[in-house]
Amino acid sequence: MRTYLYLLLKIMTVTLLMAGCNGTNKDSSLTSTQPKGLTKVKLKNRSYYVATPRNNFDTKKSYKLLLAFHGSGQIAKNMQSMAAFESASENYIVVYPQSKVEEWNEGCDCNKPHRLGINDLVFVENVVDDVKAKYNIIDGELFAVGFSQGGLFTQNLMCNSSLKFAAIASVASPMSEQLSQRCEIVNHTNYMMVHGTNDQTLPFEGKTHSNFGLIPSRLAIELIAKENSIDSVVQLEKSQAIAKYTFKNDSYINQLVAIEGGGHSWAFSSFNTTEELISFFDTVSKTKLDTYSKLYRVDQQQKNDVHVRSMGLEHSGPAIILLSGFNKNFHSDSAWFALLQPLIAKTHRVHVIERFGSGFSSPAEQPSYASFVPALDKTLGLLNEKELIIVSFASANILAHLWQNSPDSQFVTSLNGMVWIDPDVLLPHSISLYQDWPVYWYRDAGDTLITHIEEGNWTQRTRDKLTDERTTTETLIPSQYKAEMNWPYFDLISQSRTQIDKQVTRAREIMNYHDDLNRVISADIATSTPISVIDTDFESYDIKNAEPDFVDNLVLWQQEGSLWSQQISEQSGGQYIPLSNSDHMAVFQRPDDILKAIKNIKSK
Numbered sequence: 354m355r356t357y358l359y360l361l362l363k364i365m366t367v368t369l370l371m372a373g374c375n376g377t378n379k380d381s382s383l384t385s386t387q388p389k390g391l392t393k394v395k396l397k398n399r400s401y402y403v404a405t406p407r408n409n410f411d412t413k414k415s416y417k418l419l420l421a422f423h424g425s426g427q428i429a430k431n432m433q434s435m436a437a438f439e440s441a442s443e444n445y446i447v448v449y450p451q452s453k454v455e456e457w458n459e460g461c462d463c464n465k466p467h468r469l470g471i472n473d474l475v476f477v478e479n480v481v482d483d484v485k486a487k488y489n490i491i492d493g494e495l496f497a498v499g500f501s502q503g504g505l506f507t508q509n510l511m512c513n514s515s516l517k518f519a520a521i522a523s524v525a526s527p528m529s530e531q532l533s534q535r536c537e538i539v540n541h542t543n544y545m546m547v548h549g550t551n552d553q554t555l556p557f558e559g560k561t562h563s564n565f566g567l568i569p570s571r572l573a574i575e576l577i578a579k580e581n582s583i584d585s586v587v588q589l590e591k592s593q594a595i596a597k598y599t600f601k602n603d604s605y606i607n608q609l610v611a612i613e614g615g616g617h618s619w620a621f622s623s624f625n626t627t628e629e630l631i632s633f634f635d636t637v638s639k640t641k642l643d644t645y646s647k648l649y650r651v652d653q654q655q656k657n658d659v660h661v662r663s664m665g666l667e668h669s670g671p672a673i674i675l676l677s678g679f680n681k682n683f684h685s686d687s688a689w690f691a692l693l694q695p696l697i698a699k700t701h702r703v704h705v706i707e708r709f710g711s712g713f714s715s716p717a718e719q720p721s722y723a724s725f726v727p728a729l730d731k732t733l734g735l736l737n738e739k740e741l742i743i744v745s746f747a748s749a750n751i752l753a754h755l756w757q758n759s760p761d762s763q764f765v766t767s768l769n770g771m772v773w774i775d776p777d778v779l780l781p782h783s784i785s786l787y788q789d790w791p792v793y794w795y796r797d798a799g800d801t802l803i804t805h806i807e808e809g810n811w812t813q814r815t816r817d818k819l820t821d822e823r824t825t826t827e828t829l830i831p832s833q834y835k836a837e838m839n840w841p842y843f844d845l846i847s848q849s850r851t852q853i854d855k856q857v858t859r860a861r862e863i864m865n866y867h868d869d870l871n872r873v874i875s876a877d878i879a880t881s882t883p884i885s886v887i888d889t890d891f892e893s894y895d896i897k898n899a900e901p902d903f904v905d906n907l908v909l910w911q912q913e914g915s916l917w918s919q920q921i922s923e924q925s926g927g928q929y930i931p932l933s934n935s936d937h938m939a940v941f942q943r944p945d946d947i948l949k950a951i952k953n954i955k956s957k
Contacts, residue, residue: 401450401480402429404439413735415648415658416446417494424501425456435619441631444642456502460509461529463564474514489650496634498522512536520637522630525617526555528573530566538580543637544607549615574609581605594623640713651731659732660713662705665698671740671769673703678747682818683863686711691843693940710858720858721865722752729756733764742954743771750776751869757879770883770954778914784870795863806856815851829942878921885927885950886918889935
């Protein structure tokens with residue numbers, strides 16, 4: 354009774370309070386501002402609130418999921434008013450769960466929800482399931498943050514929840530002594546701890562208490578990092594009033610951000626907590642969506658998303674669709690358009706569409722051009738473009754052709770024309786060369802090769818190839834376009850190829866490339882819309898450096914490719930554009946010629 358009266362007194366005097374036996378507090382930084390844009394959801398006998406991105410929310414797109422937990426004595430609306438994550442990023446759906454009583458069952462086995470048998474871990478699991486049933490949530494992109502006692506609860510999630518979080522953060526909370534003694538993190542995760550060194554409520558240096566002791570935050574971050582299998586030595590970085598204690602390895606980063614002189618608060622003069630946490634989540638996320646990138650849900654049942662990078666949306670006229678194909682290393686994704694897309698975007702709307710397993714698109718068990726056709730058509734529908742010009746690079750003309758000729762494709766009527774850049778020659782002799790080395794070797798190796806890759810044995814060779822590709826790309830870009838090249842995006846996408854799942858996707862695509870080619874051998878190319886073909890003479894280099902026994906086959910490949918390309922262009926009313934002394938990567942070396950070809954298609 355004495356504790357209860359004391360609690361009421363503190364609330365009435367609007368001072369920091371001690372709520373329940375664990376001594377957590379009410380937020381000292383709350384304002385009277387009423388939150389807007391929250392949707393209350395009832396879940397059995399509990400509730401939570403959903404806040405969709407304040408700007409540009411689209412029900413067709415997919416989002417990351419962020420759970421934000423209020424402190425003791427607060428309600429979910431207080432947390433939303435204080436943190437407002439939905440205003441800081443367009444990439445997250447933010448959920449503000451409501452505790453059943455005044456605080457969370459944080460794992461200390463010492464407070465009111467513990468005594469009442471409230472299972473908040475199961476509640477959170479149910480919330481996540483419920484949100485995923487109502488919204489498009491990107492697989493593997495689950496985040497959590499808590500303030501004060503809510504931060505202590507996020508540590509309980511990290512130690513005891515069956516959920517797999519991409520990252521967790523706590524603000525104004527060290528760690529309870531009880532949880533620290535039995536925390537065993539099975540699902541390792543990234544973690545950030547933000548704490549003011551002058552916190553008088555949940556002290557930075559911890560406190561001794563028979564029922565609710567706290568260990569110092571410095572000790573807590575070391576313990577948590579160890580539980581996350583990070584064995585590195587702490588890295589200390591100081592700037593102004595902030596000290597960062599960082600533990601990291603190749604997989605995870607755990608960090609304590611100590612705000613010198615900071616109290617028990619969400620807001621600090623030297624640290625914008627909301628923006629800094631979003632930045633941390635974005636950094637450790639595997640889906641590093643920039644301003645132009647979105648994920649579109651094309652299959653609700655399988656939860657499959659397609660990565661689309663869109664630029665130049667202010668322009669009118671037909672939209673340009675960019676489809677990537679293989680380079681000599683069989684790498685194929687939106688990195689190849691890091692120069693061409695911004696150039697096209699100066700005058701056109703332009704969308705790069707990634708196949709499954711490429712960029713940020715969902716993985717596929719058996720990735721191929723043929724299997725992606727329905728997803729391409731669905732994506733084009735979701736983009737809601739009335740007129741299209743498709744620009745395909747290298748073997749992506751297989752995808753363009755299969756889509757155009759599929760009886761199930763619904764948006765072919767929107768097609769104004771196509772530009773094929775160094776397309777695969779869909780004739781028997783050329784296809785036999787494409788299906789030769791290394792395709793046949795990958796197919797013969799099969800699952801043995803996949804297992805070998807999954808064990809990390811090809812990661813270094815992948816890195817070596819990426820280094821070579823970047824160096825080569827630098828030499829190809831004309832001087833007048835060097836400033837236009839988006840190297841950060843190029844590096845972001847190309848470096849993701851080192852991920853094991855991306856290496857496996859590439860291997861399976863090479864295996865399935867054989868069957869893609871069989872589907873289009875001697876194909877009747879649709880000539881109802883113009884097809885312009887840009888034909889470089891990159892084969893000349895292969896011919897010059899080939900062993901004598903292979904020269905005749907390579908010469909025939911080049912000759913029939915040029916003749917076939919010329920015939921397709923003439924029969925469809927497009928242009929045949931031969932380029933001499935050119936590299937296969939014309940997307941970097943000859944962007945002017947591609948821009949002219951697009952302009953010519955548009956004028957028809």
